Amino acid sequence: MLRKKTGSVTQELALVPPSKLSIENVSKSFQTATGKVLALDRINLQVNEAEFICLVGPSGCGKTTLLNIIAGLEFPDSGIVLADGKKITAPGRDRLVMFQESALFPWLDVFGNVLFGLKLKPGLTNKDRRDVAKYYLELVGLTKFERANIHELSGGMKQRVALARALAPNPRVLLMDEPFAALDALTREQLYGDLQTIWKEKKKTIVFVTHNVRESACLGDRVVLFSPHPGRIQEEFRIELPRPREMNTSELAEYSGKIMRALKSYRPEQANA
Numbered sequence: 001m002l003r004k005k006t007g008s009v010t011q012e013l014a015l016v017p018p019s020k021l022s023i024e025n026v027s028k029s030f031q032t033a034t035g036k037v038l039a040l041d042r043i044n045l046q047v048n049e050a051e052f053i054c055l056v057g058p059s060g061c062g063k064t065t066l067l068n069i070i071a072g073l074e075f076p077d078s079g080i081v082l083a084d085g086k087k088i089t090a091p092g093r094d095r096l097v098m099f100q101e102s103a104l105f106p107w108l109d110v111f112g113n114v115l116f117g118l119k120l121k122p123g124l125t126n127k128d129r130r131d132v133a134k135y136y137l138e139l140v141g142l143t144k145f146e147r148a149n150i151h152e153l154s155g156g157m158k159q160r161v162a163l164a165r166a167l168a169p170n171p172r173v174l175l176m177d178e179p180f181a182a183l184d185a186l187t188r189e190q191l192y193g194d195l196q197t198i199w200k201e202k203k204k205t206i207v208f209v210t211h212n213v214r215e216s217a218c219l220g221d222r223v224v225l226f227s228p229h230p231g232r233i234q235e236e237f238r239i240e241l242p243r244p245r246e247m248n249t250s251e252l253a254e255y256s257g258k259i260m261r262a263l264k265s266y267r268p269e270q271a272n273a
């Protein structure tokens, strides 16, 4: 049971309205040593408030590029991305990214890492910030490890710290780029369960990138399948299963089988259509 908070901390922990994202006709190319690569080709995608959407597809199909554009870290050559109707022009605390490698600061302990994201948040005293950081460490089950050094943690614990750090500033959108790819299957499954609980409780809009088709069917309200070179949306799947979802059910296997068949049926010559 999470401890109750008072005053400005309660306000800080209150639910914020999740964002709606509109990706309209977005194209992006990169100049590489071997020529120009069309990473994204006229992508259109609407993500609803509090929707959990998974982007899946083979390497190089533009998933990270799209995530970076939503984060405001990259910009499209053409097209526009809107969060709640406002053009995204820069990174913002309302849209935070969690990467595959936890990207934690090794010179700070667990608590310091979670606190870091709150440092510049206005309207909070230092005590408030510490209370908020403690709350999120409790949420991800790491209270006992708040003074641990980063190098003392397992991969799964590091990703929990990274999740707490991304959640602490209370963003409207959480952008996750293969956050569990480097973890063993058991740790991953625990995190699937925890992430679904946190998402339901905190009502975030989540865009989750993965290579793992079963993972996408387990987590997503919708799975968007991308095809590579040029990066395009090939197909979308709505996952109509109750939550929390377990990885090893036959219903989930049926959905992931369907997505996998679509993934395998892709022929590069379709790209020229």
Ligand SMILES: Nc1ncnc2c1ncn2[C@@H]1O[C@H](COP(=O)(O)OP(=O)(O)OP(=O)(O)O)[C@@H](O)[C@H]1O
Pocket: 030, 031, 032, 037, 038, 039, 057, 058, 059, 060, 061, 062, 063, 064, 065, 066, 211, 231
């Ligand atoms: N900064 C960059 N400079 C040059 N090319 C890039 C850059 N970023 C991405 N690309 C190219 O754009 C294409 C899409 O890359 P992106 O990283 O978005 O793919 P991805 O779907 O995330 O792949 P993966 O599953 O391997 O992470 C690739 O062909 C990649 O080489």
Ligand SMILES: [Mg+2]
Pocket: 063, 064, 065
């Ligand atoms: Mg990527």
